Amino acid sequence: MSDDPVLNQISDHEWELPQSGEMNVPARVFASDEILSHIKDDKTLQQAQDITHFPGIHRYACILPDAHQGYGMPVGGVVALDTETGGISPGAIGYDINCGVRVMRTNLTYEDIKGKEQQLANILFQKVPTGLGKGSVAGAVSTDDIDDICTQGVKWALENDYAVEEDLLHCEDEGVRDNANPDHISDKAKDRARHQVGSLGSGNHFMEVQRVADIYDEETADQFGLEEDQIVVMIHCGSRGLGHQVCTDFLRSIEKQHRDLVDALPSKELAYAPAGSELEQQYYEAMNAAINFAWVNRQLIMHKTRECFERIFDRDWEEMGMELLYDVAHNIGKKEMHDINGEEREVYVHRKGATRAFPAGHDKIPRAYRDVGQPVLLPGSMGTSSYILKGTETAMDRTFGSSAHGAGRTMSRTQAKNDYWGEDVQKDLQRQQIYVKAQSGSTIAEEAPGVYKDVDEVVRVTDAAGIGDKVARMHPVVNIKG
Amino acid sequence: MTGFTLLDHTSEIGFEATGTTLDTAFAHAGQALFETMTDIDDLSAEDDLTFSVESENLEALLFDYVDELIYIAQAKQFLIRSFDITISETADGYRLDGTGYGEPIREDLRLQEVKAPTYSDIVVEETGEGWTLRMFLDV
Numbered sequence: 001m002s003d004d005p006v007l008n009q010i011s012d013h014e015w016e017l018p019q020s021g022e023m024n025v026p027a028r029v030f031a032s033d034e035i036l037s038h039i040k041d042d043k044t045l046q047q048a049q050d051i052t053h054f055p056g057i058h059r060y061a062c063i064l065p066d067a068h069q070g071y072g073m074p075v076g077g078v079v080a081l082d083t084e085t086g087g088i089s090p091g092a093i094g095y096d097i098n099c100g101v102r103v104m105r106t107n108l109t110y111e112d113i114k115g116k117e118q119q120l121a122n123i124l125f126q127k128v129p130t131g132l133g134k135g136s137v138a139g140a141v142s143t144d145d146i147d148d149i150c151t152q153g154v155k156w157a158l159e160n161d162y163a164v165e166e167d168l169l170h171c172e173d174e175g176v177r178d179n180a181n182p183d184h185i186s187d188k189a190k191d192r193a194r195h196q197v198g199s200l201g202s203g204n205h206f207m208e209v210q211r212v213a214d215i216y217d218e219e220t221a222d223q224f225g226l227e228e229d230q231i232v233v234m235i236h237c238g239s240r241g242l243g244h245q246v247c248t249d250f251l252r253s254i255e256k257q258h259r260d261l262v263d264a265l266p267s268k269e270l271a272y273a274p275a276g277s278e279l280e281q282q283y284y285e286a287m288n289a290a291i292n293f294a295w296v297n298r299q300l301i302m303h304k305t306r307e308c309f310e311r312i313f314d315r316d317w318e319e320m321g322m323e324l325l326y327d328v329a330h331n332i333g334k335k336e337m338h339d340i341n342g343e344e345r346e347v348y349v350h351r352k353g354a355t356r357a358f359p360a361g362h363d364k365i366p367r368a369y370r371d372v373g374q375p376v377l378l379p380g381s382m383g384t385s386s387y388i389l390k391g392t393e394t395a396m397d398r399t400f401g402s403s404a405h406g407a408g409r410t411m412s413r414t415q416a417k418n419d420y421w422g423e424d425v426q427k428d429l430q431r432q433q434i435y436v437k438a439q440s441g442s443t444i445a446e447e448a449p450g451v452y453k454d455v456d457e458v459v460r461v462t463d464a465a466g467i468g469d470k471v472a473r474m475h476p477v478v479n480i481k482g
Numbered sequence: 483m484t485g486f487t488l489l490d491h492t493s494e495i496g497f498e499a500t501g502t503t504l505d506t507a508f509a510h511a512g513q514a515l516f517e518t519m520t521d522i523d524d525l526s527a528e529d530d531l532t533f534s535v536e537s538e539n540l541e542a543l544l545f546d547y548v549d550e551l552i553y554i555a556q557a558k559q560f561l562i563r564s565f566d567i568t569i570s571e572t573a574d575g576y577r578l579d580g581t582g583y584g585e586p587i588r589e590d591l592r593l594q595e596v597k598a599p600t601y602s603d604i605v606v607e608e609t610g611e612g613w614t615l616r617m618f619l620d621v
Contacts (some may be wrong), residue, residue, distance in 0.1 A: 042492050069492050071602040071620065095598040095620040132519060132595045133559050133587035191557035202595045203621050241556045244597040244620070248549055251601075256538070268601040412490035413621075440592040482595065 005045050007036075013465040014398075016060070017045060023052040027061040030399070032461045035065050038410055038453055042069035044076075050266040051079055056086020056275065058340045058347055062399045064354055065461040066408035066453060070094075072269025075353035078402045081272070083335060083346045088280055089272035090254070090287070092350040094331035095247045097287055098294030099205075099238030101328060101355075101377040101405075102171075103388065104302055105224075106309070107321035108231040110211040113477065116312055117435040120209060121478045123308045125437040128207060128301055129199040130482035137162075137198025137300040146190045146242070149197065149296045150182040150289035157296050162198075162303040170366055171327040172356065175295045181285035185242065186249050192241025193293065198300030202439065202482030204409075204447060205237040207301065208379075210386060210474035217471045220372040220390050224325055226472050233322075234386055234474070235301050236379050238331065239294035246290045250283045287333060298327060325388075326366070326375040330355045330405035338400055349400045357391035357403035357468050365391070376403045376468045378459060382436055382479040383429050383449030387459045387470065394466030403468035404459070407452035420445040438481040447481060485510030488518065489618070496603075496618035500611075504540075507613035508547060508578065509565040515551050516562050516584075518619060520593050525563040527583035538575040540606040544615055547578055548599035556595075559587040596621050 007015040007029065015036070017027040027048040031039060039045060044067050051061045051073050058080045067076030072091045081087055113120065129135045138145075138160075149156045154175025157163035168175045182190075200207060212230045215221045226232070239246075254271040255262050257279060262271045273279035302324065306317035313320060333350050340347070358365050358374040365374040373390035380386045384407070395401050411419070422441025425448045429436050438444050462468040485506070489496035497514035501507030516522050535550050537543040554560050562582035569578050587593070597620040605616035 071494075071600045071618070095600075132555065132593035133591075134593075188553050188557070192553060194557070195559070196556075202593075203597075241552075241597075245553070248598045252542070252546070255542070409492050412492055413495055414488065414490045439594070443594070 013461050017048055019052070023049060024054065024057050025052050025060045027052055027063060029063040030065050030461065030465045030467060032457065034457055035453070035461055039063070039067055044069050044074045047072065047074045048077070050270065051077060051092065053266055054079060054081055054086060054089065054270070054272060056082035058082060058345070062402065064399070064402070064404045065458045066353070066404040066406055068408045070352065072267040073352050076404065076408055077352050078354045078400055079350045080338060080347040080400045081350065082275065083348055084275055086348065087272040087274040088283055088333055088348045089270055089350060090247045090250045090283060091269040091271060092352055093287065093333040094352045095244045096238035096331055097243035097246060097290040098329040099331040100294065100298070101234060101236045101330065101379055102298050102302060103325040103377050104233045104305065104322055105226065105325045106231045106233070109229045110231065110477070113209070113231055117478050120312055121435040121437045121480060123312060124207060124305065124478065125480045127308050128304050128480065130480065131202050131439040134199070136196050137304050140194055141197050143190050146193050147182040150185065150292050151180055152176060153292035154295050154299050157299040162300050167299060167324045170324040170368070171295060172329060175299070177288035177291045179285055180288035180292050182289045184282040184286035185246055185289055189242045189245035189249065192245055196240040198297060198304065199240060200237045200301065200482050201240055202443065206382060206479055206481045207305065208234045208382070208386070208476050209478040210234055210476055212472055213385065213475040214473040217469065220471045223369055223372045224375055224388065224471060226388065232325070232474060233305055234377070234379060235298050237298060237301070239290045240297060242293050243290040246286050250279065250286065254279055291329065291332060295327065326377060328355055328375070328377055336401070351402050353405045354402045355405045356401055357395040358401050359391050359393045359396055378404060379406050380455035381407055381449045381452040382447055382476060382481070383432070383434060384452070384455050386474045388472045389459070389462065389468035390471050392466055392469055395468060399467050404462045407455040407458055409451055410453050411451040413446040416448055416451045417442055417445045420448040420450065434476045434479065436479045443481050486514035486517070488514065491618050494618055494621050496616065499615045500613065502612040504569050504613045505567045507615050508567045508569060511544065511548070511615045511617070512551055512562060512565045512582065515548055515596065518594065518596055518621065519555060520561065520591055522563045524591065525561050526585045527563045529585050530581050530583050531558070531560055532581050534577060534579045536572065536575065536577045540576060541601070541604050543576045543578055544604065544606055544617060545599045545601060548617060552596055552598065554582065560584060561587060594621065
């Protein structure tokens with residue numbers, strides 16, 4: 001690929017990287033001029049071209065407004081591979097299977113928590129395990145428990161008093177993927193998970209207490225149970241060591257069993273299990289099991305958060321209206337039916353750093369939201385806004401029912417630590433009434449607001465391109481990180 | 483010279499490790515991995531732990547080795563400050579036998595997690611002065 005790829009502008013916020021060479025389809029980039037300048041700074045466009053080499057890929061590869069260079073496939077990318085002529089690629093889903101976001105609403109207002117922010121930051125940081133080796137909400141669990149979690153998803157949490165029935169109703173797929181088989185998950189993966197059931201991890205994962213700052217769509221916000229100044233809690237994490245190991249294990253198995261296919265790809269990171277192969281079925285079932293594990297992980301963190309709020313506010317969580325608004329994955333592969341040139345076909349939609357964004361009326365979204373569309377949860381960085389959008393028909397038509405997932409980094413962690421001093425960032429945020437608590441100052445420096453793309457611009461473009469309609473903006477109040 | 487340096491990547495982190503022999507380069511790569519999790523100078527080397535991996539080629543060996551070390555950190559909750567590594571050729575590729583000197587995870591350590599090794603821009607090459615290994619990690 002040349003250093004300066006030619007992009008043809010299709011509309012204000014949509015560009016095409018035309019099919020050439022060994023590309024099986026073109027790529028489409030959803031961006032503004034400003035975002036495009038960031039995208040051109042790294043290898044995103046080269047990787048966009050690379051992922052079009054997948055066999056059985058339909059229409060085009062999608063590059064969303066928050067896209068940045070990843071491993072093999074850009075983060076912020078979507079591809080749909082035919083379930084009969086294509087396959088499934090662990091690397092196009094990501095190492096952190098079902099990394100995702102949940103938002104819990106409350107009936108508290110900003111006034112209710114003012115003056116208690118530090119206290120809240122302290123207790124959440126103390127009770128919600130973060131980083132490596134700091135324990136988990138469930139404590140050390142047995143391999144049998146891991147198998148049950150992987151099979152039953154949030155139903156396991158319900159049976160073990162970490163959830164209530166309504167939590168399941170407001171989770172993507174009601175908190176459980178069928179076709180989940182932990183027998184395809186290695187002992188190594190299960191060993192890594194035993195100490196991690198209910199833990200945030202580190203990197204860009206976080207939990208944030210936020211206040212609703214703006215409502216853009218009153219009717220939808222009403223359906224989502226959101227109003228200005230309301231306090232909500234956002235939890236961003238994934239399937240921990242279990243999911244990471246599943247991806248690693250299958251990447252290696254595919255490399256060993258399908259070496260000829262892997263050698264024909266631009267990157268080993270794009271290794272795929274071809275349709276009809278044993279590994280296709282095994283990875284699909286292992287991935288579904290890891291998806292269930294991640295939902296349980298976020299559920300347990302939410303459970304612990306409810307307990308923390310009960311201690312600070314001396315009231316039951318039910319009284320504080322601490323209900324799950326929605327939980328949605330942004331690293332996932334799913335069998336879905338999509339319109340491919342006028343024909344309904346089953347495809348593996350690979351969303352890597354991309355949020356499902358189904359429109360009003362779709363039967364895969366909770367009944368409570370079916371009249372308005374699926375909530376799309378879009379976290380910002382710790383000093384900036386996060387957003388809730390809703391899924392659209394345009395997303396269904398243009399991006400296989402997908403939308404952006406966050407801000408996207410623009411600066412390396414090393415550079416961030418050179419440019420920022422964690423304690424300065426923390427103090428600066430506190431002057432803005434944002435209370436941050438992390439394992440170390442370097443974590444805060446690495447995740448400083450300045451190292452991310454402008455989330456407001458990502459959301460503006462997502463909304464303008466029609467692949468997610470703005471509903472509400474939240475502002476951070478308390479943030480804890482690993 | 484420490485034998486390794488950490489590398490920049492927009493969203494992740496990497497390392498380059500060198501050694502006059504393949505064994506020492508791999509030992510430095512192991513140290514680099516643990517340096518991304520914590521300051522290895524803060525670790526004692528009082529305990530030890532042995533492990534082995536077998537792979538079809540040297541790139542795969544580096545990948546599987548780092549995968550094994552991530553497993554040791556997360557599942558065995560053991561952190562390694564230094565390594566003795568011996569790599570030998572087998573009928574199907576290579577075998578690495580290692581001893582890691584370190585200690586179990588302590589409450590007071592500040593630790594960052596590494597999710598996985600990656601093949602992205604991976605390098606295992608013999609140079610005039612020995613061996614150079616390069617790898618980017620998913621963090």
